[in-house]
Amino acid sequence: MKITNCHIHTFTIEDVPNNFIPLLGPLVRFKLLRFPLRLLLKALIPFTDRDLLDRYSKFLRISHLSSQEKIFKTVKNYYPSGTRFIILPMDMKYMSAGKAQRSLDNQHKELAQLASKFQDEIIPFVAVDPRRKNILNMVQDLIENHGFRGIKIYPPLGYYPTDRNLYPVYEYAVENAIPVMSHCSRGGVFDRKKITDDMLTHPDTGETLKKLKPKDFTDYYTDPRNYEKVLKDFPDLKLCLAHFGGSKGWEDYLYHQWDENSPGEEKSWLSKIMDMIKSEKYPNLYTDVSYTILEDENYIHILKVFLSNNELIRDRVLFGSDFYMVEKEKILERLIPMKMRSILGEDLFETVVETNPARYLSEFNNE
Numbered sequence: 391m392k393i394t395n396c397h398i399h400t401f402t403i404e405d406v407p408n409n410f411i412p413l414l415g416p417l418v419r420f421k422l423l424r425f426p427l428r429l430l431l432k433a434l435i436p437f438t439d440r441d442l443l444d445r446y447s448k449f450l451r452i453s454h455l456s457s458q459e460k461i462f463k464t465v466k467n468y469y470p471s472g473t474r475f476i477i478l479p480m481d482m483k484y485m486s487a488g489k490a491q492r493s494l495d496n497q498h499k500e501l502a503q504l505a506s507k508f509q510d511e512i513i514p515f516v517a518v519d520p521r522r523k524n525i526l527n528m529v530q531d532l533i534e535n536h537g538f539r540g541i542k543i544y545p546p547l548g549y550y551p552t553d554r555n556l557y558p559v560y561e562y563a564v565e566n567a568i569p570v571m572s573h574c575s576r577g578g579v580f581d582r583k584k585i586t587d588d589m590l591t592h593p594d595t596g597e598t599l600k601k602l603k604p605k606d607f608t609d610y611y612t613d614p615r616n617y618e619k620v621l622k623d624f625p626d627l628k629l630c631l632a633h634f635g636g637s638k639g640w641e642d643y644l645y646h647q648w649d650e651n652s653p654g655e656e657k658s659w660l661s662k663i664m665d666m667i668k669s670e671k672y673p674n675l676y677t678d679v680s681y682t683i684l685e686d687e688n689y690i691h692i693l694k695v696f697l698s699n700n701e702l703i704r705d706r707v708l709f710g711s712d713f714y715m716v717e718k719e720k721i722l723e724r725l726i727p728m729k730m731r732s733i734l735g736e737d738l739f740e741t742v743v744e745t746n747p748a749r750y751l752s753e754f755n756n757e
């Protein structure tokens with residue numbers, strides 16, 4: 391069995407805008423300060439769960455490794471040899487958090503070199519933001535000349551996936567059977583821009599939106615329902631909504647009741663994605679379990695029920711971990727594929743780690 395982890399990151403602290411973590415960000419850039427800073431954090435917050443702090447400092451340590459190769463080698467060692475990884479870069483230039491130390495072009499360039507060094511193991515995607523100029527040229531060049539095989543978008547950084555500047559990119563993706571991966575859980579990395587009155591109308595539905603804090607408002611960009619429009623306009627687009635609704639979506643689904651027939655009531659994002667898949671209207675819609683599945687071991691058992699109960703769901707779930715974002719979580723990267731294999735059983739495990747990723751990546755000749 392050949393595992394494909396469909397969702398990891400290797401970008402470094404150089405790709406993260408200066409004000410991403412206010413105060414802490416600039417401080418941790420200085421190597422000499424990092425260790426005393428970690429001790430200081432521990433001393434200042436003695437009652438905080440020590441374990442969480444240890445995990446946070448592990449996360450900081452990885453993001454400060456000096457190259458994507460070093461970060462990649464860390465994750466590679468957690469998996470059996472022959473495992474493949476989809477690497478998702480990030481374009482954080484337009485999220486109103488200042489400037490990053492290096493350009494997106496250079497982040498892509500380093501990833502291209504890394505992917506050519508580990509050809510059988512790395513599947514690189516292009517990071518796309520509709521506010522950047524000439525994105526179609528960038529996508530074409532990286533895919534046609536540098537071995538990139540997919541496109542990554544991250545709407546909470548400040549745009550709707552229905553942004554018309556993305557349409558030529560979607561068109562190109564359809565024509566060339568290039569898959570798109572989109573971040574689709576609440577929160578995450580979000581645009582810091584102040585919410586102004588002219589932003590309070592949904593561009594597709596015309597609905598009036600609530601003036602929330604940026605952290606919450608950006609959920610309007612991310613909402614799974616935005617993709618109904620994208621997939622109506624591009625029914626052949628291979629699209630993965632990452633994180634299967636996110637842990638908030640799983641909590642809402644498991645612990646809150648809602649009345650399906652009451653118009654004001656919001657469904658959990660997990661249900662929204664499952665309903666879209668089950669509707670049979672979107673045969674090229676996928677989701678991945680990255681991050682979410684590492685938050686609670688119970689979720690693996692629940693995933694097994696979803697996969698066993700419905701063939702459509704079974705064929706559309708991809709394995710992914712969200713390394714190194716998940717270094718903050720309790721279940722360790724090394725254990726996750728083993729736990730999934732043990733709980734899901736050989737057949738279901740093979741479906742999500744091998745069969746479905748191959749179909750998403752258009753690797754079957756007859757499709």
Ligand SMILES: [Zn+2]
Pocket residue numbers: 397398399478712715
């Ligand atoms: Zn991710």
